[in-house]
Amino acid sequence: MVVDRREEILPKYWYNIIPDLPKPLPPPRDPPDAEFSRIDLLRKIMPKEVLRQQFTVERFVKIPEExxxxxxxxxxxxxxxxxxxxxxxxxTPAKIYFKFEGATPTGSHKINTAMPQAYFAKNEGVEHVVTETGAGQWGTAVALSASMFSMKSTVFMVKVSYEQKPQRRTIMQLYGGEVYASPTKLTEFGRKILDENPSHPGSLGIAMSEAIEYALNNDYRYLVGSVLDVAILHQSVIGQESLAQFEEYGEDPDILIGCVGGGSNFGGFAFPFLGSKIGKKFIAVGSYEIPKFSQGNYIYDFPDSAGLLPLVKMVTLGKDYVPPPIYAGGLRYHGAAPSLSLLLKERIVEWREYSEPEIFEAAKIFAEAQGIVPAPESAHAIKAVIDEALKAKKEGEKKVIAFNLSGHGLLDLPNYELMMKRLSK
Structure with missing residues (x-):
């Protein structure tokens, strides 16, 4: 008789790190010269239950059976x-494990929060949801989740990724989503950006602002993919599953690693392990070309470029920062989630930043060894894994290293091809 243990491993509750942080999380707030309340605006654009979970201090939040x-x-x-x-x-004498989020239909971890947000929106009678996307993984997850609950979806995709990754656009459209290259002329903010620079490459902050404005103007609901802590709450299924799976292996990881755009995949994987953080090392990995860890400030800033959302305290390069058009589009964000930012500030979580040539080499080593082509974002985590494994080799330590492979790179092959050509010159 075959025993299906999937239901045992899949958690019944999401884990919320907020009550377990070393200090109270600084609350979101309106700017001092506010003409309107950004917090009230959230009530207009976000599903009610998603907003409630954003501000909850419950340690565990029940996952609906659906x-x-x-x-x-x-x-x-x-x-x-x-x-x-x-x-x-x-x-290396180290053991290396990875959680393979590329195994989902959308190819990344993003559907872990897209699905519940779409479910809560549908329960409230919503017929149309809107969001932004950088590399395309989040937009793909929203488009599929909306179709699963018989809703329409609109996705504002950062222009440089829209052009670099046409396959992502095609998948979103196959799922029934409308996809636009941001900045667009569909919103006042998008028109303002294009008037200033008609060839603007776009940014996640701009696409976020456009999505929020579009949702507000049409009475649609906005789904948030990262940065806000509710997304990390839902992503905690990754780490909780990993805890159960490591217990089956009889292992306990010493080092936990993940790449960071806004922080949802790192937090979803690593935060459930923070309860037993004694002796563990947590490493958040960003892009050298988007140097928010090394050059960002821990201040109150807007998550979106237009300043429509409330100010949150986070590590940030500033809402007006224009990131270069790197291939790891999911890391082209100016800030990091408030909970992760606090842990970085308290030095409970360490950070690394790697350049495109470094992560390309790491992706190639991993693909040759394991046969899996990682997303460029995930390759940043792999580079940190390789560094830690070689350090363990040098020091003769039998560490257990674990990382979240947040997505596969099969839709990033044109970008890898361009990197190969550029690096061969």
Whole structure:
């Protein structure tokens, strides 16, 4: 008799790190010269239950059975795999494990929060949802989740990624989503940006602002993919599954690593392990080209470029920062989630930043060893894994290293091809 243990491993509750932070999280607030309340604006554009969960201090939030069934339907729990071939290739005594979020239908972790947000919106009678997307993974997850609950979706995709990743655009359209290259002429903010610079490459902050304005003007609902802590709450299924899977392996990771755009995949993977943080190292990995960890400030800032959302205290390069058009589009964001920012500030979480040539080499090493082509975003985490594994080799330590492979890179092959051509010159 075959025993299906998936339901046992899949958690029944989301984990909320807010009550377990070392200090109270600074609350969101309106700017001092506010002409309108940004917090009231959230009530107009976000599903009510999503907004309630954003501000909850409950340590555990029950996952609706409909959402759990949806998680099972998309293949959760995702596998926790040992990268033995990578260990052998590096000659390290360390054990390396990775949580493979690329195993979901949309190819990344993003559907873990898109699905519940769409579910809560549908329960409130919403017929149309709107969002932004950088590399396309989040937009893909929203388009699929909206179609699963018989809703329409509109996605504002950062222009440089819209042009670099036409396959992502096609998948969103196959799922029934409308996709626009941001900045657009559909919104007042988009028209303002284009008037100033008709060839603007776009940014996640701009696309976010356009999505919010579009949702507000049309009485649609806005779904948030990262940065706000409710997204990290939903993503905690990753880390909680990993805890159960490591227990089955009889292992306990010493080092936990994830890449950071806004912070949802890192937080979703690492935060459930923070309760037993004694002796553990947590490493958040960003882009050298988007230097928010090394050059950002821990201040109150707007999550979106137009300043429509409330100010939150976070590590940020500033809402007006224009990121360069790197291939890891999901990391082209000016800030980091408030909870992660606080943990970085308190030095409970360490950080690294790597350049495109470095992450390309790491992606190539991983693909040769394990056969999986990682997303460029995930390759940043892999570079940190390789560094830690080689450090363990040098010091003769048998560490257990775990990282979140947040998505596969099969739709990033044109970008990898361009990197290969550029680096071969």
């Amino acid at each position: 959402v759990r069934n949806g998680y099972l339907n998309i293949g959760r729990p995702t596998p926790l795999l040992r990268a033995k071939r990578l260990e052998e290739k590096l000659g």
